Amino acid sequence: MSVESLDIAPRARRPLAARTDVIAMMLGLATLTVCVTLLAQMGLVSVSFVKLLGKTLCLCLAALALDLVWGFTGILSLGHFAFFGIGGYAIGMWLMWDRTEAIVAASLAQSTLPPTPFEIREAIGTQIFGVVGTSEIPWLWAYAGSLPLQLAFAVLVPGLIAGIFGWLAFRSRVAGVYLSILTQAGTLALSLWLFQNDSGLRGNNGLSGLQNIPGLTDVPQSVISIWFLWASAIALALSYLGASWTVSGRFGSVLRGIRDNEARVRFLGYEVEHYKLAVFTGTAMLCGLAGALYYPQAGIVNPAEIAPIASIYLVVWVAIGGRGRLYGAVIGAAVVSLASSWFTGGGAPDIELGFYTIKWTDWWLVLLGLSFVLVTLYAPKGLGGLVDIYTHKRARRREDLGPDQGSLRGEEEQP
Amino acid sequence: MSALLEVSGVTKSFDGFKAIDNLSLSVNEPELRAIIGPNGAGKTTFMDLVTGKTRPDSGTIRYGELSRDLTAMSEAQIARAGIGRKFQKPTVFEDQTVLENLTMALAAPRNPLNVLLRRPDRSARAAAVAEEVGLEKDLNKRAGILSHGQKQWLEIGMLLAQEPRLLLVDEPAAGMTTAERERTTAMLVEAAKTRAVVVIEHDMEFVRRLKCRVTVLHEGRSLAEGSLDHVCADPRVIDVYLGRPEEADA
Numbered sequence: 001m002s003v004e005s006l007d008i009a010p011r012a013r014r015p016l017a018a019r020t021d022v023i024a025m026m027l028g029l030a031t032l033t034v035c036v037t038l039l040a041q042m043g044l045v046s047v048s049f050v051k052l053l054g055k056t057l058c059l060c061l062a063a064l065a066l067d068l069v070w071g072f073t074g075i076l077s078l079g080h081f082a083f084f085g086i087g088g089y090a091i092g093m094w095l096m097w098d099r100t101e102a103i104v105a106a107s108l109a110q111s112t113l114p115p116t117p118f119e120i121r122e123a124i125g126t127q128i129f130g131v132v133g134t135s136e137i138p139w140l141w142a143y144a145g146s147l148p149l150q151l152a153f154a155v156l157v158p159g160l161i162a163g164i165f166g167w168l169a170f171r172s173r174v175a176g177v178y179l180s181i182l183t184q185a186g187t188l189a190l191s192l193w194l195f196q197n198d199s200g201l202r203g204n205n206g207l208s209g210l211q212n213i214p215g216l217t218d219v220p221q222s223v224i225s226i227w228f229l230w231a232s233a234i235a236l237a238l239s240y241l242g243a244s245w246t247v248s249g250r251f252g253s254v255l256r257g258i259r260d261n262e263a264r265v266r267f268l269g270y271e272v273e274h275y276k277l278a279v280f281t282g283t284a285m286l287c288g289l290a291g292a293l294y295y296p297q298a299g300i301v302n303p304a305e306i307a308p309i310a311s312i313y314l315v316v317w318v319a320i321g322g323r324g325r326l327y328g329a330v331i332g333a334a335v336v337s338l339a340s341s342w343f344t345g346g347g348a349p350d351i352e353l354g355f356y357t358i359k360w361t362d363w364w365l366v367l368l369g370l371s372f373v374l375v376t377l378y379a380p381k382g383l384g385g386l387v388d389i390y391t392h393k394r395a396r397r398r399e400d401l402g403p404d405q406g407s408l409r410g411e412e413e414q415p
Numbered sequence: 416m417s418a419l420l421e422v423s424g425v426t427k428s429f430d431g432f433k434a435i436d437n438l439s440l441s442v443n444e445p446e447l448r449a450i451i452g453p454n455g456a457g458k459t460t461f462m463d464l465v466t467g468k469t470r471p472d473s474g475t476i477r478y479g480e481l482s483r484d485l486t487a488m489s490e491a492q493i494a495r496a497g498i499g500r501k502f503q504k505p506t507v508f509e510d511q512t513v514l515e516n517l518t519m520a521l522a523a524p525r526n527p528l529n530v531l532l533r534r535p536d537r538s539a540r541a542a543a544v545a546e547e548v549g550l551e552k553d554l555n556k557r558a559g560i561l562s563h564g565q566k567q568w569l570e571i572g573m574l575l576a577q578e579p580r581l582l583l584v585d586e587p588a589a590g591m592t593t594a595e596r597e598r599t600t601a602m603l604v605e606a607a608k609t610r611a612v613v614v615i616e617h618d619m620e621f622v623r624r625l626k627c628r629v630t631v632l633h634e635g636r637s638l639a640e641g642s643l644d645h646v647c648a649d650p651r652v653i654d655v656y657l658g659r660p661e662e663a664d665a
Contacts, residue, residue, distance in 0.1 A: 250523075254530060257508050261508065264508070267500050268494060269492075271489070271526070
């Protein structure tokens with residue numbers, strides 16, 4: 001066999017635009033956004049439903065990030081939803097500040113003397129932090145009035161935290177379950193700190209009223225919800241492309257190698273720690289972006305969102321969807337989080353057993369837990385594995401298996 | 416010929432047990448060298464020390480013209496300096512294709528940014544290596560479905576792709592058929608024409624076929640060195656391999 005005539009076209013080497021999952025994802029997202037936009041304009045879907053879809057896309061984005069770090073690189077992070085929350089806080093600070101500033105300025109304009117900048121600041125402080133018994137503006141809010149800076153923080157702060165944490169942990173070769181425990185402990189510490197009133201982020205009240213976008217007070221929520229749906233879909237689409245590109249080629253090989261046999265990758269001359277750090281930090285930033293898009297649609301962010309359980313949900317979504325494949329994470333997050341809203345939102349009818357009534361609002365978590373256990377035990381490929389059932393059957397007929405070439409084909413053809 | 420690897424006075428103990436005891440050894444370039452010894456002689460620990468997996472308690476390991484101290488370098492740095500290692504059990508990435516395995520091993524920049532952004536097509540180079548180890552027809556097969564012998568060859572191929580100056584090979588013939596062994600011997604002899612190859616083995620027949628200088632390791636020390644016939648005639652080696660009569664009596 002000459003080198004020139006080699007037909008080297010395995011899935012991963014094909015250009016992105018020719019890969020089935022990438023095409024399907026792009027078409028799916030485009031169809032979803034266009035259809036929902038049209039339906040919304042016809043008044044057939046509610047604003048809250050559009051927001052639910054928009055939020056779901058952001059959760060898919062976070063799941064995509066977790067799949068990169070867990071499914072591909074093998075780092076089970078139980079803290080990536082904290083980065084999502086931090087993104088939400090960063091954008092929430094600007095939303096609250098700017099809106100409060102506008103309200104305060106309008107009300108102070110009624111007074112006889114024009115207000116000084118100091119008075120405006122004072123009034124904003126009372127307005128935002130009165131709820132935690134202070135009017136002092138914490139240092140964290142120093143740049144809350146600047147949208148570009150807060151947007152940058154939404155991505156850079158998660159990146160910085162992940163970078164420092166990862167550098168310390170990976171450098172000391174903390175891996176496996178120990179790393180998972182560390183990420184969870186860090187997440188717990190962050191949420192406990194945020195719960196405190198003197199954290200400077202309004203304690204357990206969190207930041208609220210985020211659905212009101214400053215400067216767009218005249219635009220109805222029905223329009224804003226569509227904008228955010230589009231923004232979320234575009235963010236997910238671009239991230240999906242970026243993630244597909246990242247995990248293709250040698251970089252993806254190295255990541256999967258680290259997941260399967262870290263020591264072997266080291267002996268090939270790759271600095272495993274640098275790769276881990278890059279992926280951990282990059283995905284943290286992606287989660288920050290997803291959070292910054294999510295919370296203006298949710299309207300409120302509070303410390304409970306950052307609690308470790310949220311990060312565990314993220315892991316459950318990726319596991320159910322099928323880790324190690326990007327579309328698996330997206331499907332898992334979409335299916336499970338939508339099912340979750342359906343069950344807990346009273347959408348699923350209660351089951352009357354005569355002696356007991358199964359209320360799904362109570363029983364949904366049991367169902368979710370059970371599916372997680374079943375998927376882990378019996379279908380480790382998750383929902384994504386369903387795709388294999390179809391494609392493998394097709395591929396097997398074309399492939400020569402083992403030394404007895406074509407033996408399987410012969411077998412299959414027998415009646 | 417000059418010494419490529421210079422191990423001098425290296426000691427390594429685990430919980431009081433001296434796995435390597437004041438070992439000195441030097442390997443030239445090019446050279447094919449076999450290290451033999453009974454179980455627990457410290458063969459694998461020796462490899463771990465050279466490749467940076469474990470650090471010696473004392474002694475130095477110097478490498479190359481610059482006499483770089485390997486004991487102060489990370490596993491990845493040592494690998495990039497040109498030392499390749501083949502494990503006893505074939506360790507290839509089973510979830511990835513032969514091509515992907517080889518491409519990962521090919522000598523090329525290894526820092527994350529470069530790997531992510533610069534993606535020249537290296538498939539021809541990988542295919543050439545595959546041809547060397549007889550896997551040219553299996554490029555797109557998942558490494559997991561290869562036979563045991565093919566996996567060993569793939570791993571040797573990955574080592575060759577790294578273009579190392581020093582190749583450490585741990586029991587390459589274990590679990591192979593006679594035909595596979597012959598092919599493996601040929602590969603190693605060929606590789607040793609241009610670089611240093613150290614083969615760790617306790618199968619004497621396989622070592623005989625390599626026709627090379629042999630170092631006998633026992634209880635972490637170098638017991639004898641020379642041609643296979645020479646060391647086999649050494650009474651101390653006979654003692655080690657056939658057991659000491661006084662101990663057998665006890």
